[in-house]
Amino acid sequence: MSALYPGTNSPADVEAVEEIMRRGGRDLRERMARAEAYLERVAAESGMPLASHATATVVAGGKRLRPLLVMLAAESAGGAREGADGEQSLIRAAVAVELVHSATLVHDDLIDGAELRRGRPTVAAVAGRGAAIATGDLLFSRAFAELARNEDSEQLRALSDASSALAAGELLQREDAYASEIAVERYLERCRLKTAALFEATCRLGVLVAADGTGALAGALGAFAQRIGLAFQLLDDVLDVSGPAERTGKARGTDLLDGTVTLPLILARQRDERIASIDLARLAGPLEAEALCDAIAATGALEQARAQALAIVAEAKAMLPGLFAQRYDLLGLVADAVVERYC
Amino acid sequence: MSALYPGTNSPADVEAVEEIMRRGGRDLRERMARAEAYLERVAAESGMPLASHATATVVAGGKRLRPLLVMLAAESAGGAREGADGEQSLIRAAVAVELVHSATLVHDDLIDGAELRRGRPTVAAVAGRGAAIATGDLLFSRAFAELARNEDSEQLRALSDASSALAAGELLQREDAYASEIAVERYLERCRLKTAALFEATCRLGVLVAADGTGALAGALGAFAQRIGLAFQLLDDVLDVSGPAERTGKARGTDLLDGTVTLPLILARQRDERIASIDLARLAGPLEAEALCDAIAATGALEQARAQALAIVAEAKAMLPGLFAQRYDLLGLVADAVVERYC
Numbered sequence: 001m002s003a004l005y006p007g008t009n010s011p012a013d014v015e016a017v018e019e020i021m022r023r024g025g026r027d028l029r030e031r032m033a034r035a036e037a038y039l040e041r042v043a044a045e046s047g048m049p050l051a052s053h054a055t056a057t058v059v060a061g062g063k064r065l066r067p068l069l070v071m072l073a074a075e076s077a078g079g080a081r082e083g084a085d086g087e088q089s090l091i092r093a094a095v096a097v098e099l100v101h102s103a104t105l106v107h108d109d110l111i112d113g114a115e116l117r118r119g120r121p122t123v124a125a126v127a128g129r130g131a132a133i134a135t136g137d138l139l140f141s142r143a144f145a146e147l148a149r150n151e152d153s154e155q156l157r158a159l160s161d162a163s164s165a166l167a168a169g170e171l172l173q174r175e176d177a178y179a180s181e182i183a184v185e186r187y188l189e190r191c192r193l194k195t196a197a198l199f200e201a202t203c204r205l206g207v208l209v210a211a212d213g214t215g216a217l218a219g220a221l222g223a224f225a226q227r228i229g230l231a232f233q234l235l236d237d238v239l240d241v242s243g244p245a246e247r248t249g250k251a252r253g254t255d256l257l258d259g260t261v262t263l264p265l266i267l268a269r270q271r272d273e274r275i276a277s278i279d280l281a282r283l284a285g286p287l288e289a290e291a292l293c294d295a296i297a298a299t300g301a302l303e304q305a306r307a308q309a310l311a312i313v314a315e316a317k318a319m320l321p322g323l324f325a326q327r328y329d330l331l332g333l334v335a336d337a338v339v340e341r342y343c
Numbered sequence: 344m345s346a347l348y349p350g351t352n353s354p355a356d357v358e359a360v361e362e363i364m365r366r367g368g369r370d371l372r373e374r375m376a377r378a379e380a381y382l383e384r385v386a387a388e389s390g391m392p393l394a395s396h397a398t399a400t401v402v403a404g405g406k407r408l409r410p411l412l413v414m415l416a417a418e419s420a421g422g423a424r425e426g427a428d429g430e431q432s433l434i435r436a437a438v439a440v441e442l443v444h445s446a447t448l449v450h451d452d453l454i455d456g457a458e459l460r461r462g463r464p465t466v467a468a469v470a471g472r473g474a475a476i477a478t479g480d481l482l483f484s485r486a487f488a489e490l491a492r493n494e495d496s497e498q499l500r501a502l503s504d505a506s507s508a509l510a511a512g513e514l515l516q517r518e519d520a521y522a523s524e525i526a527v528e529r530y531l532e533r534c535r536l537k538t539a540a541l542f543e544a545t546c547r548l549g550v551l552v553a554a555d556g557t558g559a560l561a562g563a564l565g566a567f568a569q570r571i572g573l574a575f576q577l578l579d580d581v582l583d584v585s586g587p588a589e590r591t592g593k594a595r596g597t598d599l600l601d602g603t604v605t606l607p608l609i610l611a612r613q614r615d616e617r618i619a620s621i622d623l624a625r626l627a628g629p630l631e632a633e634a635l636c637d638a639i640a641a642t643g644a645l646e647q648a649r650a651q652a653l654a655i656v657a658e659a660k661a662m663l664p665g666l667f668a669q670r671y672d673l674l675g676l677v678a679d680a681v682v683e684r685y686c
Contacts, residue, residue: 103480104480107476107477107480110472110476111472111473111476111477127517128517129453129454129472130454130513130516130517131514131517131518133450133453133454133476133479133513134450134454134510134511134513134514134517135510135514136476136480137446137447137450137479137483137506137509137510137513138507138510138511138514140480140483140484140506140510141483141503141506141507141509141510142503142507144487144499144502144503144506145500145503145504145506145507148496148499148500148503149496149500150496151496152496153491153492153493153494153495153496153499156487156491156496156499157488157491157492159487160484160485160487160488160491161488163480163483163484163487163488164481164484164485164488166480166484167477167478167480167481167483167484168477168481170473170476170477170480171474171477171478171481173473174470174471174473174474174477175474
């Protein structure tokens with residue numbers, strides 16, 4: 001759970017996104033509203049009675065950070081192409097990314113056995129395992145169906161590569177669950193796959209649909225977004241250990257209890273032998289998980305992890321001025337918003 | 344489970360496919376071998392340690408009916424385009440379809456709680472729920488990533504529409520599970536979504552990648568394949584009731600026990616009030632399911648369902664001669680192979 005994730009919107013998060021929307025002006029707000037309406041339509045119009053699961057999941061919303069990144073990246077590359085179709089292509093790209101994100105949320109909730117998402121019961125909780133798997137599959141499929149209408153295989157490759165990465169990251173996380181030794185590099189690779197790849201795709205897609213989009217700019221802004229996504233995941237993992245629960249909407253150490261070895265734990269293991277000897281699979285419950293969080297915090301590992309995330313964000317922001325474009329200030333604000341919530 | 348499905352290959356099935364391969368000549372065999380090698384490579388090269396699940400699933404194979412249909416449809420439309428890339432596009436289309444099919448098998452097995460597939464433990468049985476969901480997602484994503492390389496959004500639309508239909512069909516099946524009244528039309532709609540749509544996509548894709556492919560021919564052969572897929576599912580559902588278990592590799596009435604209302608049951612309910620009053624949710628176990636199968640068979644519903652499937656196959660075959668092309672005899676053989684196993 002995190003800053004710019006749904007369900008755990010702190011006032012500060014909402015403010016950060018609202019600030020971006022305000023500074024983005026009427027065009028941006030109108031586009032985001034169109035994307036929102038389009039998302040609801042896509043989720044609903046599958047024509048199936050049970051598309052209601054898909055609709056509920058997608059419509060329950062979030063801050064739509066990923067569609068926002070698509071639009072800001074497009075602005076940085078000359079904005080939507082001329083004509084209704086240019087505008088529509090941009091909306092479709094934004095919608096496709098959010099559909100993939102929604103699909104992974106549905107599947108992740110099922111894997112994690114989560115009961116609530118965005119303050120509502122998850123698809124799995126309401127309708128069972130089968131419906132949750134199929135709903136996620138439907139959302140994935142609709143994402144590609146929508147993006148296919150843009151008639152650009154470069155865009156499709158960007159999305160399918162990200163989607164493959166997401167699944168591969170989930171597999172890596174399963175593989176490494178409860179592991180007693182995980183190298184930092186392997187942890188970072190997992191974050192790149194699970195989180196950063198879809199962030200990267202948002203900016204790639206935004207540039208590719210834009211009037212002045214070039215492959216070089218798509219690569220450059222993609223690299224920016226990839227770093228933002230990576231920092232986002234690192235800080236999210238810090239928050240799982242630091243809490244407080246009132247702010248994250250879940251107990252501290254929830255990831256640890258699920259066997260997910262995150263950066264704070266990896267760093268704390270290097271600093272404290274007692275922590276290194278703890279087997280996550282033997283954590284008896286939330287209280288022991290909280291005690292482990294305290295022990296991790298006492299080593300200074302949280303500060304180290306935070307500093308690493310901030311360095312990545314700084315690196316990302318440093319990439320912006322070197323690029324020719326107009327909306328980098330807003331992309332920079334997104335970078336700040338990621339940091340803001342955690343620090 | 345069925346005729347041309349993996350894991351339940353009766354000698355007759357294998358013979359039918361071998362006959363098609365023999366008559367298809369060396370080109371067809373070589374292409375199928377290339378598709379097979381490509382499938383293994385795609386599944387393996389994701390570079391993840393746990394791609395091994397994907398590999399095991401894909402490599403354990405089956406008769407590759409869907410890739411075969413892609414190739415036969417392409418032959419009917421002038422064969423692969425000139426040059427290495429034309430050949431490669433055909434292989435990629437065949438591989439993409441099989442990857443989507445494999446993805447649904449992995450997810451279906453998880454939903455059904457199946458332990459074995461193609462004589463091997465399922466991904467879910469070996470590696471758990473999370474790995475099975477992610478492996479299916481990875482296979483879906485790789486399918487679109489592969490097909491995107493063909494640089495043809497028409498092809499991507501064909502596959503993503505089929506993939507959406509598969510998921511929607513699964514949702515419909517969940518929704519209708521254990522229902523006391525299902526109209527025949529609704530049952531047929533479910534079969535169209537769950538099974539026939541991907542068959543349709545095979546022939547559409549085969550035509551679209553071919554040298555002389557036109558939208559009209561893609562539509563026509565797609566309609567042929569859609570009917571074959573529909574009959575395939577109807578006959579599969581008959582087999583669940585008729586058995587024998589030695590032939591299908593599973594106990595009679597397995598679908599009924601899972602709450603799946605199939606055509607034989609729908610027809611038997613119309614013919615016998617006692618059957619109409621049976622609540623599938625109250626079936627105590629395999630023995631009661633078998634008794635229900637006997638009762639359904641006694642009404643003559645199986646013959647009626649079979650006749651309906653055969654009529655659909657006949658309709659499909661009647662569509663072939665009206666089309667201009669060379670390999671319709673082999674497509675006709677596929678139609679026959681679907682029938683052969685069941686009747």
